[in-house]
Amino acid sequence: MPAKTAPEKKVAAPSTNKAAKPPKASAKYNPTSPERVREILQRLTEMYPKAKCALNHSNAWELLVATILSAQCTDVRVNMVTPILFKKYPTIQDFAALKPEQLEPDIRSTGFFRNKSKSLVGAAQKIVSEFAGKVPDEMDKLLTVPGAARKTANVVLGSWFGKADGVVVDTHVYRISRRLELTKADDARNIEQDLMKVIPRDQWIDFSHRVIWHGRALCIARKPKCVDCKLENICHAADKTWSTVEVHKNAKP
Ligand code: SF4
Numbered sequence: 001m002p003a004k005t006a007p008e009k010k011v012a013a014p015s016t017n018k019a020a021k022p023p024k025a026s027a028k029y030n031p032t033s034p035e036r037v038r039e040i041l042q043r044l045t046e047m048y049p050k051a052k053c054a055l056n057h058s059n060a061w062e063l064l065v066a067t068i069l070s071a072q073c074t075d076v077r078v079n080m081v082t083p084i085l086f087k088k089y090p091t092i093q094d095f096a097a098l099k100p101e102q103l104e105p106d107i108r109s110t111g112f113f114r115n116k117s118k119s120l121v122g123a124a125q126k127i128v129s130e131f132a133g134k135v136p137d138e139m140d141k142l143l144t145v146p147g148a149a150r151k152t153a154n155v156v157l158g159s160w161f162g163k164a165d166g167v168v169v170d171t172h173v174y175r176i177s178r179r180l181e182l183t184k185a186d187d188a189r190n191i192e193q194d195l196m197k198v199i200p201r202d203q204w205i206d207f208s209h210r211v212i213w214h215g216r217a218l219c220i221a222r223k224p225k226c227v228d229c230k231l232e233n234i235c236h237a238a239d240k241t242w243s244t245v246e247v248h249k250n251a252k253p
Pocket residue numbers: 179218219220224225226227229230231232235236237239240241
């Protein structure tokens with residue numbers, strides 16, 4: 001594991017950040033003040049105006065399958081596997097008729113394929129037998145489906161049904177919310193609760209998409225590209241690789 005790069009202090013901003021407004025001086029710094037949150041959301045929108053779910057799908061079932069497969073796997077890999085999978089098993093009834101072992105070879109490359117096969121077949125059987133073959137659009141019901149914990153349920157509800165019942169907290173949202181001091185929690189459930197308190201509900205879906213894109217493009221886990229980040233002068237993350245502002249030692253993944 002490479003050593004984290006110590007942030008430099010108080011150096012001139014690069015040309016890429018010239019357009020960003022300087023942070024307002026404030027008597028008492030509040031990382032979750034509505035003004036700061038609004039600024040973060042605005043800059044994320046400028047950086048990723050078209051961010052959306054990166055998992056290819058054409059219906060709710062396909063999105064549920066892709067999201068279950070994406071655990072511990074890249075979206076790129078999932079998008080390579082799902083077209084072949086859905087060609088072989090076009091309907092949820094096709095999945096429900098399988099034994100998990102039959103599915104394993106088709107999803108092996110996504111990792112954890114035995115558990116994922118059980119989840120996918122179990123999910124199909126549950127949805128066929130209890131929800132008339134339709135993926136439910138309510139959080140309580142979705143959470144009864146095998147393989148669908150809160151993150152998966154939030155992805156399906158937000159990206160397919162357009163329902164903001166919660167905030168998707170994946171590895172990127174986890175890391176970046178903590179770096180940006182939007183939460184001090186260190187588990188996904190409490191991070192989600194904190195985000196639901198500070199982010200306006202009509203922004204929950206887009207916020208997750210944009211933060212996920214940010215986590216892939218710039219705010220990467222090991223060495224964030226802070227010099228190119230529009231959030232730089234309002235971000236005090238302890239593991240920044242470049243900084244024009246004070247860093248806060250507890251603001252870290
Ligand atoms: S300044 Fe660096 S640590 Fe902060 S959000 Fe941007 S890339 Fe991430």
